[in-house]
Amino acid sequence: MRQITTVGVIGLGTMGAGIVEVFARGGLEVVGVETTEELAQRGRGILQASTDRAVAKGRLDEAGQSEILGRVTITTRMEDLAPADLVVEAVPEVMDLKHQVFSTLDGIVAQDAVLASNTSSLSITAIAAGTAHPERVVGMHFFNPAPVLKLVEVITTVRTEDSVRDGVVELSGRIGKRPVVVADRAGFVANYLLFGYFVSALRMLEQGHVSREDLDTAMRVGAGLPMGPCTLMDLVGLDVCHHIGDVIYAHSRSPMHAPSAMLERMVTAGLLGRKSGAGFYTYAKPGSGQVVPDTDDGSAPATAAVSAVGVVGSGEIANELVSRLRDGGYAVTQVSDPQDTEELRGLADVGVVVEAHQIEAARSLDEEETGSAPAPVPGQELWEVLGEICGPATVLTTVNEDLAVAVGALSGRPEKAAVLRIHAPTGNGQAVEIGRSSATDDATVAALRALVTSIGAEPVVCRDRPGLVVDALLMPHLMDAVRMLDEGYAGVADIDTALQHGLGYPVGPFAMIDQIGAEEVLTVCEELTEAGGLPRESVEPSPLLIEHVLLDRPFTG
Ligand SMILES: NC(=O)c1ccc[n+]([C@@H]2O[C@H](COP(=O)([O-])OP(=O)(O)OC[C@H]3O[C@@H](n4cnc5c(N)ncnc54)[C@H](O)[C@@H]3O)[C@@H](O)[C@H]2O)c1
Incomplete structure (x- = not known):
């Protein structure tokens, strides 16, 4: 296969205009083709504006900009693609249109030129089948915005020649992209x-x-x-x-x-x-x-302002909550021992009680080995006692695994009960989920939203269902990546590269699993499978995940 130095791009819309820029910045001669003079001008305008922005931000100097623009020819004549070593089509997602474009190209470009499609969802095999030389057809799937996202999925069919694949991979690297080679399958990676x-x-x-x-x-x-x-x-x-x-x-x-x-x-x-x-x-x-705002946006429900909060528990999480709530302006009463009814009476007038004890009890099992006594686990008595002690408007909530409906039923105030799930901070901040039952009232939710905001976290209100939102969405997503690996469609590095450089994830799914801990992911998936509610095939742990846990082998590194 010949060295790729001149490329063609057909269709200068959302994707094509960006792809032209990527190639031109990478030092290639580019011929961009549109259907009308007006659309060709629009395509050139997009390129001009994008490189103008780069100059304004100091990422490109004016000489560099004119070199880039000087390498690009925009035309309405397909014949101008004759010298191209590779042509990428980025016309609308219609099979007939792709076939028409490629069969026209068959009569224009050299026989050893590569024909690539940027299609997101059409079969590359079916596109190739409509051309004179299917062995030179490949998928070259860029991501939007093409100048920013580094992923290029290089899709081969059973007919694609190895030299064609290798040429496109080499070119992708040369223009600063991260190529991932995969077979033709719906959605690619x-x-x-x-x-x-x-x-x-x-x-x-x-x-x-x-x-x-x-x-x-x-x-x-x-x-x-x-x-x-x-x-x-x-x-x-x-x-x-x-x-x-x-x-x-x-x-x-x-x-x-x-x-x-x-x-x-x-x-x-x-x-x-x-x-x-x-x-x-x-x-x-x-x-x-x-x-x-939508026109029908209602105003936030009125809520009685809460100024006093009770925290039950004395471990690390409880202590951190106490200090963050105090910093957030609340008067906080901490009760270390959930079985001490006398101490619990001190919570009679608080607006919200947060139970943060059971997690510490689990942690303190380790301490048992080091000599200190394990903290008692608060059972249903805690909620019954709090139900009797606290005023009728006091909100009862927990950071442990209790259900909102159980807290509500045991305390006899279902409308005032909810659960909290505190997440570890990410690069975008910290989220706390607030799980409500069908009985939880809006004032309770509003009080908890305010409380979560006051500790510098972002509230997420949802129904109290297994996995709430974050785990219920993230775990199947991670498990789907493991299944893709298990099916042999793509490797760990390919999948991580695809999601990191195509979707902008901070790290790929396998790096995420290793960060969370494969064992933890397995435990959560097992719990979600057992709890039901989500499609079983989405959360059921993959045998490959179980193997990694049993072998104590990370996926990455
Ligand atoms: N938009 C995305 O986020 C995205 C991401 C990856 C891949 N894709 C894929 O890229 C392709 C293009 O998508 P888009 O969003 O850029 O579409 P778009 O509608 O923004 O642009 C398509 C352009 O092709 C031009 N065109 C149509 N027929 C032509 C022809 N015969 N010759 C020359 N130009 C022609 C149109 O005038 C239009 O400007 C599709 O296959 C799509 O699946 C899109």
Whole structure:
């Protein structure tokens, strides 16, 4: 295969214009093709504006900018692609259009030139089958925005020649991208994993489990992802999500990918996300990323201000809560021993009681070996006692594994009970989930939102269901990556690279599993499987994960 020095890009829309820039910055001669003079000008304008921004930010000097622009020819004539060693098509996602473009190219480019498709969801094999030389056809899947995201999925078919694959991989590296080579399968690596997660998120929204804002906060702050699923789906376009989701479901037939009726309704109603000005959120205007309030936004429910809080427990978590709540402006009464009814009477007038004892009791089992006595585990008596002692408006909550409904039933005040799940901080902050039962009232939720905010964390309110939001979405997502590895579709490094450099994750799923601890991931997945509620195939631990736990072998490093 010949050395790639001149490339063509067909279609200068969202993706094509960015791909032109990537190639030109990488030192290649680029010929960009559009259908009309006007669209060709728009394509050149996008390139000019993007490089202008780089100059303004000091990332590029003016001489560098003119060199880049000087390497690009924009045209409306397909014949101008004759000298290209590689042509990437980025025309709309319609098979007939792709076939038409590639068969025209067959008559224009040299016989050993490579033909690449940037398709997200069409079969590369089917595209190749419609060309004169399927052995030179490959997928070259860039991610949006192409100049920013480094991933390029290089998709080979059973007909693709090795030299074609190697040439595209070499070129991808030369232009500063991170290539991942995979076989032709719906969704490839990144979208396949992303869309399973989207479907789970859509199910949660559809079931009224959590609001769009709290769902986004959960995954951005609690899981550390660059943005939440609603924001991301609005950015991708709900019609595109709907289409790619269908393609993946047609391939997998797994309930994990079952099309969302809500998404279909939204697309039918013209809610396409940012591009139409409204999707999960409403935007200032079509194409804008500025979220504006919905017209039917109600005001926050009125709540009696809470100034005094009780914390039950004396371990590390309880102590940290006490100090953060004091810093947050609350008067805090701490009760170390949950069995000391006299001490508990001191909580009669507080607005919120946070039980943070049981976790410390579990931790103190280690201390037992070192000589100190294990703390007693508060059983149902604690809630019964607190139900009798505390005033009727006192909110009762716990950071341990109790259910909100159990706390409510035992204390005799179901409307005042909820659970808290404190997450470890991520690069985006710290999230605390507030799980409510069907009886929990809005004033209770409002009081807990204020409390969580006061300790410098971001609240996520949801129904108290297994895994709340963060674990219920993140664990199946991680398990899906392990299953992909187990199926032999892609390796650990490929999958981690795909999600880190294609979706902007701080680290890939396997690095995440190793950070959390494979054993912990296994335990949570087993608990979620046992609890039910989520599709079993999504949370059931993969045999490969179990092997890694038993062998005490990390996935990465
Ligand atoms: N948008 C994304 O986030 C994204 C990400 C990765 C891959 N993709 C894939 O990239 C491809 C393009 O998507 P897009 O979002 O850039 O679409 P787009 O609609 O923004 O741009 C497509 C461009 O192709 C032009 N075009 C149509 N027919 C043409 C022809 N015969 N010759 C030359 N130009 C022609 C159109 O005028 C338009 O400007 C699709 O296959 C899509 O699946 C999109």
